[in-house]
Amino acid sequence: MKRLREAAVGAWEFVAGDDWLTAVGVLAALGLTALVSDPDEAWIVMPLAVAGLLALSVWREARKRDRT
Secondary structure (H helix, E strand, O other), X not given: OHHHHHHHHHHHHXXXXXXXXXXXXXXXXXXXXXXXXXXXHHOOHHHHHHHXXXXXXXXXXXXXXXXX
């Protein structure tokens, strides 16, 4: 059981890393891409999600540094 727990924690650290919010955003974008029925229109979801998540991450870090 200990090895299973360590494997789960290791997988979480690999996927989420330091920013769990970005990991959740990527999973949501992947799910939305899967839900889009037309493959010719599905390609746009991930680039928009990456740009939005990058902007959100940079904004959150800048706010955090302004407070210190």
